[in-house]
Amino acid sequence: MHLARTCxxxxxxxFSGLAVAGSGExxxxxxxxxxxxxxxxxxxEPLCSLKGDSKRGRDIVSDSGRGNxxxxxxxxxxxxxxxxxxxxxxxxxxxxxxxxxLRLRVADTRQINPMSIMPGFYRHPSLINRPDRRxxxxxxxxxxxxxxxxxxxKALK
Amino acid sequence: MKAMYSTRLFLLTLGLVVAGNNVLLAEPKSGYxxxxxxxxxxxxxxxxxxxxxxxxxxxxxxxxxxxxASKRCAxxxxxxxxxxxxxxxARYPVVERSTQTITTLQDRIIACTERTGVKALAPDDxxxxxxxxxxxxxxxxxxxxxxxxxxxxxxxxxxxxxxxRYGLIDMACQHCHVFYPGTMIRGQHIxxxxxxxxxxxxxxxxxxxxxxxxxxxxxxxxxxxxxxSGSEELRLFELYMTVRSNGLAIxxxxxxx
Numbered sequence: 385m386h387l388a389r390t391c392x393x394x395x396x397x398x399f400s401g402l403a404v405a406g407s408g409e410x411x412x413x414x415x416x417x418x419x420x421x422x423x424x425x426x427x428x429e430p431l432c433s434l435k436g437d438s439k440r441g442r443d444i445v446s447d448s449g450r451g452n453x454x455x456x457x458x459x460x461x462x463x464x465x466x467x468x469x470x471x472x473x474x475x476x477x478x479x480x481x482x483x484x485x486l487r488l489r490v491a492d493t494r495q496i497n498p499m500s501i502m503p504g505f506y507r508h509p510s511l512i513n514r515p516d517r518r519x520x521x522x523x524x525x526x527x528x529x530x531x532x533x534x535x536x537x538k539a540l541k
Numbered sequence: 542m543k544a545m546y547s548t549r550l551f552l553l554t555l556g557l558v559v560a561g562n563n564v565l566l567a568e569p570k571s572g573y574x575x576x577x578x579x580x581x582x583x584x585x586x587x588x589x590x591x592x593x594x595x596x597x598x599x600x601x602x603x604x605x606x607x608x609x610a611s612k613r614c615a616x617x618x619x620x621x622x623x624x625x626x627x628x629x630x631a632r633y634p635v636v637e638r639s640t641q642t643i644t645t646l647q648d649r650i651i652a653c654t655e656r657t658g659v660k661a662l663a664p665d666d667x668x669x670x671x672x673x674x675x676x677x678x679x680x681x682x683x684x685x686x687x688x689x690x691x692x693x694x695x696x697x698x699x700x701x702x703x704x705x706r707y708g709l710i711d712m713a714c715q716h717c718h719v720f721y722p723g724t725m726i727r728g729q730h731i732x733x734x735x736x737x738x739x740x741x742x743x744x745x746x747x748x749x750x751x752x753x754x755x756x757x758x759x760x761x762x763x764x765x766x767x768x769x770s771g772s773e774e775l776r777l778f779e780l781y782m783t784v785r786s787n788g789l790a791i792x793x794x795x796x797x798x
Contacts, residue, residue: 455727469725501716503709512709514766519709 414521417508422495426484431491431506431527441536444529451525451533456502460540471502478541486534490525506530566733571789572741572797575722575732580744584796592674592742592794595749599675602668610657614672617653622679630680631791634780638691643776647673647751664753664771674740674749677793685737685786692784699781702774708765729798735786736779738795745798752779 418432430436445453446464453459456470481489488495491506504511505525512519525533573581583589603614603622618624633646644652650672651662662669689696703714717726718734725731739752750758753775757767768774 466728467725468727470721470731501712501720503711507711512711513705514707514760515709516761516764516766519764522709524709524711 415526417523418527420487420491420506422488424484425488425496426482427487427491428484431487431530434528434531436528436531436533436535438532438535438539440529441532441534444525444533445536450529451505453533474537474540476540478538481537483534483538486537487530490530490533490537505533566785569735569786569789570722570733571737571792572732572735572795573738573792575730576797580796580798584792584794590742590794590796591747592740592749592796595671595674595740595742596678596794599671599673599678602672603675607654607657607659607668610654610659612657614653614657616657622676625676625679627680627683628686630676631683631686632688634687634776634783636688636692636695636780641695643695643780645753645776645779646677647753648776650676664751670740670749670751673751674794677740677791680791681793683791685783685789685791687780687784687787689784689787692780695777696781696784699777699784702778703781707760708763710763710765712763714759733785734782735789736783737786737789738792738797740793741795741797743797749794752782756782 420427420429420431442461444451445459446461448455453474454461454464454467456468458467458469458473458475460475477486489502492504493500493502494504503524506523506527509515509521509523515522573584576584583591587593600621603618604620606613614622630646633649634643636643647664647669650669654669654672655661706713706716714734717731721731722733723730736752739755740749741755742748743750743755743758746758753770756775756778757770760767768778
């Protein structure tokens with residue numbers, strides 16, 4: 385029994401959940417959705433014309449209630465030692481993809497690969513099947529959070 | 542690595558399209574093969590395995606009168622269930638072909654307890670789950686053996702559920718349990734989502750968990766509205782997933798993350 389408890393603690397710490405709802409988050413009022421456009425496999429214009437902040441982006445990518453990108457990707461974060469291995473490493477993704485390409489990957493990667501396991505972080509809420517009540521009408525990340533993440537990724541060179 | 546996964550993804554996708562029912566894996570792997578060594582050791586030792594507490598509780602209930610009952614399970618199936626056949630337990634869920642009705646092991650136990658005079662137990666009733674755990678445990682070591690003859694229509698419906706995306710996370714079961722077993726989602730190995738260990742003890746929540754509860758928990762993880770306990774959808778999930786598990790040795794009570 386003692387072992388059981390230790391084990392479960394370790395496991396719980398490692399996998400704090402792809403989807404553990406950031407408890408405060410669902411209280412935030414639903415925002416209007418901003419439409420976006422794909423040209424040349426890019427979303428060239430920032431969502432809702434917002435400006436991203438790479439420092440905030442760095443917090444979002446490792447927050448299990450928000451982006452939780454580290455569930456699937458390796459990133460160069462000093463305070464994180466365990467990453468998922470489902471997706472490719474993003475340690476120098478800014479060398480390979482430009483801003484518009486990154487925005488499309490984060491907002492709705494299925495525009496590129498319809499079978500992708502990667503969640504679309506800014507798809508129209510009406511496309512979501514059976515959302516939990518707390519998330520009806522919401523996108524996975526807000527437009528501002530997407531811009532913050534894009535700003536962070538762009539700088540990974 | 543990346544190339545390997547995309548080839549695999551491609552072949553599996555092809556399989557789904559061509560074969561329609563992609564349920565019968567050539568070599569299904571138990572969740573046991575994906576858990577950590579410590580967790581295996583815990584499962585393997587009946588004294589340490591926390592799921593055995595529920596097995597013991599189920600045994601006690603089996604031999605005693607449930608609240609409101611005039612008979613015990615043991616009146617029909619002998620003391621400790623000696624009269625039950627482990628091979629037949631391993632064949633659940635069973636399907637009445639003419640009406641296409643699915644009866645899970647839990648449904649069978651509900652029907653039996655009703656015959657002892659108890660009013661229908663709810664799917665998440667603790668006594669019911671304990672009885673179910675004990676009965677399935679009696680077939681530990683038997684191979685899961687659902688008869689798939691004449692199940693095409695039901696399995697196609699199960700597969701539809703398994704390959705549909707749910708919730709804000711917007712993923713289907715197949716994304717994790719068909720395309721990515723063996724990879725890490727953060728610190729956790731993803732398995733093929735087999736049912737041979739269930740009801741299983743989950744370290745994460747510290748509770749014995751039925752197959753249908755596990756499906757609900759994965760749906761919660763996806764920030765989806767889970768299907769209701771006892772619903773037809775969860776029955777279809779269980780049938781489909783247990784057919785995928787055909788041939789694996791029953792491990793109840795398994796210990797899982």
